[in-house]
Amino acid sequence: MPSQSYSIYRGVEEEDEAELHTEDAPQGNQKTNPKGSRFRISPQYQKLIIAITVSAFAAFILGYLSTRRTCTTCDINGGDSTSDESYEEEPEPIRMDWSDLKDLFTKYLKDGGQIEKTIRKVSRTAHPAGSPENEELADYILQTFQSYNMDHTWVASHFAELQFPHKSRPNTLKIIDGSNVTVEQIPIGDPDVYCPYSATGEVQGGLMYVNYGRPEDYKELQSWNIKVGGSLVIVRTGLISFAEKVHNAEEAGAVGVLIFPDSEETPVYGHVHFGTGDPNTPGFPSFNHTQFPPFKSSGLPKILAQPISLSSARTLLSKLGNSTVFEKWRAADFPSHGMGPALTRADHKIHLGVTNVACGVELHNVFGSITGRYEPEHYIVVGAQRDSWGPGAAKSGVGTTLVLELARTLTMMVHNGFQPRRSILFVSWDGGDFGSIGATEWLEGYLSMLHLKAAAYLSLDTPLLGDENFQAKTSPLFNSLIENVIKQVHSPLQSQQSIYDYMRLKGSNWKAQVIAPLQKDTSAFAFTAFAGVPALEFSFVEGSVPYKFLDTKRDTYENLNEVMHGRLPTVALSVAEAAGLSLIKLSHDHILPLDYAAYSDVLLKHLVNLQKYQKKLKSRGLTLDWLYSARGDYTRATQRLKKAIIQSDIHNEKVIQFFNVQIMRVEFYFLSQYVSAISSPYRHILLGRGEHTLEALMEHLSQDQNDINDSDLRKQIALFTWTLVGAANALNGEVWEVQRSF
Template identity: 50%
Template sequence: RKALTCLFLIALLIFVIAFLLGYVTLRETCGSCLEMSHDFESGMVDDPYESVMQTTGRVLYWAELKEMLQKYLSMEEIESTIKRISRKPHPPGSQVMETLALEVRDKFSQFKLDHTWTDSHYVTLQFPDRTNPNRLQFVDRQGQPQENILLEDPDIFCPYSANGSVTGGLVYANYGRKQDFETLRKQGVKTEANLVIVRVGEISFAEKVSNAETFGAAGVLIYPDPADIPQDPRGLGLPGNTALYGHVHFASGDPFTPGFPSFNHTQFPAIQSSGLPKIPAHPISANAATKLLSQLNGPKAPERWNGRLPYLGYRLGANFSNPNVQVKLDVYNKMAPTMIHNVFGSIDGQQEPDQYVIIGAQRDSLGPGAAQSGVGTAILLELAHVFSNMVQNATGFEPRRSILFISWDAGEFGSVGATEWLEGYMTMLHLKAIAYFSLDKAVLGDDRFYAQTSPLLVALIEKIIQQVDNPKGSSQSIYDFVKILNSRWEEEIDLSPPCEGPSFLPLTLARERERALIRFCFFSQDARMYPFLNTQLDTYENLNEILHGRLQDVAKTIAMVVGQMVIRLTHDHLLPLDYSRYSEVLLQYIARLNKYASQLKARGLTLQWIYSARGDYHRAAEKLKTAISNSDEKDDALIRIYYYSFIHAEFCFLSQYVSATEYPFRHILHGHGDHTLHALLDYLALLDTDPARFDEVFFRRQLALLTWTLQGSANALSGDVWNIDNNF
């Protein structure tokens, strides 16, 4: 009997051990990218290298995929491409640019991508008129010229400036932000019918000019102040006689086809973008700014407005020390129909080929453009080569979703190529594009990681930068280095993209989509900007020297970060996106709105409905998150339903109550106009600053439309109408 008992216990022990071994083995090789997706919902496993990824062939571990990416990346090829592209300026429509477009397409073909094609069409761009150059002068009260102010480089201009001749006094308006103009108004300094001079930085050229026009200015001069951009004639600083170019169209795309594509043979209606300025604008150098500002009279500028121009006490104007003197600006740029070429390559997904993860980079530059477009184009080509090798060389890597590589044209003029393509295929891309990664201006320094992104990608970025080494070779991950600089690493992530710049803007603002721009720049407070961006000095030699010869290393780091994120988004069964993040962003807005609750209550108004809409969004996001975590990871039909809930919820963040032609930036969080949450906050501020201007009827309408836009997104996340419990 004892022997039977022992045999039974031994058999039971063997069964338990076999069961545990089988469980562990299956758990380690479950073959599901969903396992990694769950890591983003409940925290990544302690050792992410043990997570696995499954193809239709053998099991691939996450560590293997990272090793493949590292193996195929060529730093030398990236550097060689940057050198080649940035030898000379390559503006849209030039022979140099056409040759470069052919080179990119040939490269895509050599990489044996599944599809390669070019999208070519005419757009309206603006260039200087060499027969009638722009001028800046001191004139007397009768308009007679007194002295020319040198505009050193005739090729430096503000694309899409209004043409014309304007004369008046000069007002110093700091960065040209709305609050700067409000400060001038409070101090009694008149901007109406005068020119304003503003510093580069804080906001885009386009927003500076738009604000100046709103406050009645006759024209705008934009200069680089040494306080913002290093200007050291003995070292790697911007020379005092160098101006920066930048477009002033307060939107994106061809301004003469707003909201619809510039496809060939389209019969365009007589319409132009509301973002085109009606006043002339021109960039000037620090030397020219010193000449102007040194002769200004009027009140002293606020101390925080003082820059570092030499031998200068900053005054506001509008008069000069000689009361008989005014300033005159003549702008004579000309519009020209220009053929542009967007170049595409793609790798087909194996299970969901109709879902795209897109990587894009601007290819054109008005200057040599090493940082402007050279680095991004080089990384784009190298990532296309790497992913092609991973697919073709029997590594076992088979992306579930398609990868699209795009080289954009006419980015210098406000993402014209990207916007026109988007407008041509908007309805299709709304359903198919998952995420967009911009490589524009990817390397501007080497010691500060910076990302502009959707809230949905923050968790993914956090996990990836924990696994990529910092380019300074300090044996730290990027994440560890960022945490040293700022314990709250999320503060290094910008969730509010500017109104101009990277080519992800049109994809974000015309219809919401996950997007990210990954960049390294300088952390030093004495050198906050790469000094040669948007100048004729943006060369490979200057960029590499300012990086102390580490351009290869930094560019490779960017490629590793973007490459790993693309692997996760194309290979995981479930997309590693956290839709509850938007709830946190909305809560921050609600907290700011709540400061005005008592003042609104005194007027018989309430914010209750927008609070309720945010609450509905939060509950819907959490409910969907729970449903996904409890669902069968192999149920493709169910996963597809969840995905369509996501994209409809995103689309609903675009205001449906404003025209795309009048308001190109319709996103209620990242757009511009009365339909945005930011505009609502600005209007509520009148309760403190100027209560008499507060219009209750306008506010009620603004609040109602915003509330229903937000409620629409919450409803989209909730799913079918019978799952929505709302009282209209």
């Protein structure tokens, strides 16, 4: 039988258009029907076409059902999963409630986890930035990310100038007489211990004991009419960072700082840059092609700094003259000693020489990512410092391990059908011991886009310093999230209780014990105060005695585990659970679980504190009325946003993303747009540093009447007020919705 060829024309709309068909004829002999005729198919071919169509449809259905990929997405608030028009052709995902998702996460976290083994591996030896050991560890982390089959893995390199001890000329400390002749050489201790970014050179002078070197310590000295200017100061570790101790000493007029541990013989390492990032390229990313500007960070000290051992500190303190030290200042296990600055021999002085040298180092940040399903352009970032001057079990070992464990767990969940709404970035930062350089340089490199991309940052730096108290250093936007999460994680000390219940039993005001402000020398602080990304940092700490081996060569797994009474892996697992559940909520809630109204309460508390300066302001013709009004604008804007979210269709992806963009940028709104990111990198008006901050305004108002500069005061009030107004306007949404109340 001759083969048949058919052509069906479906576009006929007018009678005068030709209709095409092919009659029974040998292939290729096509004819055109006369005008107005209709195409006819014989009954036997009609049956054939119907049979073929039914068979094809049945095959499609069977193929769809057999190859359909299950996809897990979750609404952790218990609601239905949402869909977007761009995903209409995809199969409907399986819906999971919060308890299902929590159980899935806990199962994968505990199955196959190797917390103890990994901590031991990454902290078996010192691995400072720029060392072969640190590069080897970076390769191990990259390979581990790749073994998880993550969506993306990569390494970002930065080039920074770091400071190291001189190989042939070590730093020196001695006592000299009036003729500059050495009377006694004071051993510093370990010659490898130093303060990166100390000024270099030689200084000499008296020696003044100033307790922890806090501003209040110097104020107390002033009240006793004891002057520090022109002398070196000796301070003990603790309470504030090395950088803050040196900054405060410089402000007080000291020429050098000696820092000692008051409970352990081993000297303690610590950088003294009063800031984060590469101080040689403030505000600029340290990429290899960057043309660096001819200025340095204002946070670089102009005075010398050096850590010393406990025995060296005892020797020096025993030689201090003048009045006996305040009892509350007396260092632990120290006999009574003088305050200084004069020594017991009036003609003797302290001489300090610092010979540290700068070296160019290539830093490597290692990334692994999981791509989000509905908002892939929004990132939840979780990271930890990798490098360590010593073995660094507490400093970097536990944090690095937890990043790897969370990456493994969440990737396993994804490979089994679970997909987050937002992307998750897991990062191992380099250069942390030099002031969070790796994290800060990455922020500087992508500053123009991160406020549109990064929704939150979770830091796992130094997450274990004890096992007694749980602590969350955080931006106020996370307060509600923290409470929610710690109610669902068992306390490592009382397995039948949650962390929340355990901390409540220790005191009625659990929030005061658990929630603390971000520390100023951390990557979390850089994310928030510099880039405007809300940050959160989890840790367990001791109640009274801090972990004494941090930043020493004795920061080993064995010593950390001993301090934690053999519970190191168990407590680390609790931190991993708290961090993991936080990551899940941040990456999967339809509406970002950030309490954007929290700053309204924070502002109210600060304004109440400002009221005590009303008379001082009024005498200068100034008022805080505009500031109060700006706070009111912000409060009303948060209320309108909350109402709009409640009344909106949360199944509409475009609506959800619109609200999430507003919420994730709340922290960014508190960065002052009136100061430069180069001269004032920490532009956050509530958490940052500089004349634009509330802290600077409060400090100015607390001065004596004669010390207040009216022009500067007006400027500070204006900077703070109009940044707050800008935050309120941004939350209001469109310009036609902004209502001026001034």
